[in-house]
Amino acid sequence: MTDSPRVEELKRRVQRDPASIAFAALAEEFRKLGMFGEAIETCRAGLQRHPAYISARVTLGRALVEVGEFDEASIELEQALRNAPENLAAIRALADIHRRRAELPEKFEHYEPPPAEQRIAVSTAAVEPSASAQLPTAVQSSDVAVDPEFPALVELEAFLVAIERARRDVDYLAVR
Numbered sequence: 001m002t003d004s005p006r007v008e009e010l011k012r013r014v015q016r017d018p019a020s021i022a023f024a025a026l027a028e029e030f031r032k033l034g035m036f037g038e039a040i041e042t043c044r045a046g047l048q049r050h051p052a053y054i055s056a057r058v059t060l061g062r063a064l065v066e067v068g069e070f071d072e073a074s075i076e077l078e079q080a081l082r083n084a085p086e087n088l089a090a091i092r093a094l095a096d097i098h099r100r101r102a103e104l105p106e107k108f109e110h111y112e113p114p115p116a117e118q119r120i121a122v123s124t125a126a127v128e129p130s131a132s133a134q135l136p137t138a139v140q141s142s143d144v145a146v147d148p149e150f151p152a153l154v155e156l157e158a159f160l161v162a163i164e165r166a167r168r169d170v171d172y173l174a175v176r
Contacts (some may be wrong), residue, residue, distance in 0.1 A: 004029065014042075019049055024056035031063045039063040054080050058090045070097045088163060 010026035023046030030039035043060035047053065057080040064073035074097055080090045 004033065007033070014046075021046070021050060021053060021056075023050075024053055024059060027056060027063070028059045031059055031066070034066075036063045036066045040067070052083065054084050054087065055089075058087060058093065061090065062093045065093055065096055065100070070101060073097060092160075092163075 007026065007029045010022050010029060013020055013022040014026055023042050027039045027042040027046065030036070030042060040060060040063045043056050043063065046056055047060065050056065057076050061073045061076035061080065064070075064076060074094065077090045077094050077097075080087055081094070084090070
C-alpha cells in the first residue's frame with residue numbers, strides 16, 4: 001500500500017470498474033512515485049481493454065524506460081506517436097532512450113555543447129506565448145551562442161527549455 005490518497009482513490013475506482021480508463025491515471029501516479037513495476041502492470045492490463053489510449057501507452061513507455069527496457073519502450077512510444085505525432089511526452093521519452101543508449105545521429109557524433117556560460121539563457125519573456133507554432137524562431141536572446149554548424153541544436157535547446165517551463169507551470173497550477 002502507498003501513503004498517497006490519490007493512488008488509493010484511483011485503485012478503488014479501477015477495482016469498482018475494471019473497464020474504467022482510470023487505470024491510466026493510476027499507472028501515471030505509480031510511475032511518478034517510482035513504482036515502475038506497478039505502473040507497467042497497470043498499463044498493460046488497461047491497454048488490453050483500451051489499446052488506443054495514447055496517454056496510457058506513453059506512461060507504459062516511460063515506465064519501461066525507467067527499468068531499462070528500451071526496446072519495448074521504443075515500440076510503445078513509437079506506436080503512440082503514430083497516432084499522436086505531436087505528443088511531447090512520447091517525443092521526450094524517445095529522446096531519453098537515445099540519450100541513455102548514447103545513440104546520436106551521425107551528424108552530431110562530434111558535437112560538443114558550448115561551455116555553460118555560452119548556453120542559452122531563455123527567460124519566459126524570450127518566448128512569445130502566441131507564437132507556439134514558431135517557437136524556434138520566436139527565441140529572441142542575445143545570449144544564444146550559435147555554432148554555425150549546429151544552429152538547429154540551439155533552437156531545439158530553447159524549445160525544450162520553454163516546454164519544460166510550461167510543464168512546470170501546468171504542474172504547479174494542477175496542484176493549486
